[in-house]
Amino acid sequence: MMLILPIDHVIIPVADLAATGAAFEAAGFVVTPEARHSAAMGTANRCIMFDRTYIELMGVVEETSANLPWRRAIKHGSGMGGLAFSTSNIQVTANDFKARCIRTEALRHFSRQTNEGELRFSVIRIDPSETPGFQCLVCEHHTRELLWRPELLRHPNSVTSIEAIFLPSVEGLGRFGQQEGVAVMQGNSGLRLRGSRSASYDLTSSCDITIEVIAP
Template sequence: MVRGLDHLVVAVKDLEAAGRAYSELGFTVTPENRHPWGTANRLVQLDGFFIELLGVADPALIPEPSGNSFSFGAFNRDFLNKREGASMLVLESQGAVADRSGFHRSGLQMFDPFSFDRMANLADGSTVKVAFDLTFVRDPLSPEIGYFTCHNKYPENFWKPAFQSHVNGAKGVRSVYLLAADPSDHHEFLSAFAGQREMRATSLGLELQTPRGRISVLSPRAYQLLAGEAAASSVRGEIPQIAALEIACSGRTALEVIPADRLFGLTLILSPEE
């Protein structure tokens, strides 16, 4: 199967401040939720895609990776020791078994299976159970980016219309932009990860269309041409990295770019809905 964009993990040092900043941009932000491994999140839900603002709530609870296990908490803690920003790209899943089988056939490096559940806090103060199967894979050419698929076991408890209504008209994800010195180096991994063998080479880099949004891989120069000088100059840390997220917004007539240095390490592009 071809996997659409599911969510983006954005690691931040001050979760409350990040939630407030997104709220001021006209997004509805969910209440805080805690993971048993020491991290906490607040979400921005769109139409089938969400932004996961993630902070470290209790470092003592974070397990260290061991053997072939992947520690979500440790990965994001270590990421935050270097910088803030989008740390992980997540694709949708119809089932972890199918994902693992497909990744194995494609020769991707996988970590041990991982599943968890937690209680989610709703806007009215009530709670519901959510649970997920996560399949983590490794791209040796992108060590600073975490990749996994996410199988949502209780989507009816997770997705809420009240969380998907935004003052700024945000509706859905249009594109995730990755920066790389040579975009063509990442063709093989991203094609296998998304299950999409067709990837278009453009004058700016590589473009992979999924059932929900695009994955674009750009060189630094191409990114500057696309997002502008302010966004390009706000890039911090090593590449490859996830540099920007584009969201389609109803009622908007002009494109707006909020550079990463104003928004916790991730450039946000708000574009008119087509």
């Protein structure tokens, strides 16, 4: 089964953020420095940016009610722990979900500080019962220019985009399908990326995923 979903980024919850970031760097990716979310979130991340999407490596730095889903995901092993869908108007998306009886948590506004400035974004978490065993959310970026910076897109391994996402289960994701986006398929946790040089990377020791890079 293949779905086309409006992917903003994939979320990989990890127990050791520094070690996982180093593993991605060793594979030829540019990885952002660690950045802390708000105190309410209690999380930190490192990101691997592509043309329109990115990979978020997420770690928990302090236990809060907001990061309970990520702590559960880390406890049960890393791998692909969540998907963030993109939106240009999160309130319109919230209204659409309500009309379609898709259960969600309340709209939240978050920020995290970087050397380039404060990143701001709004998030709606989809109730886990809608996508069993998987955390999905919708994200609207308010400061895209601070996140998608040119120097973060030039990866030594030539990767430019996410071609496909493989998940152990795609149950419940069909309700979020669109005509444009990224292919999501059932399979072992992993990513198919596009670059100018074919390659494969086994990152199971750090985050339980494998990566295949395909060339044109």
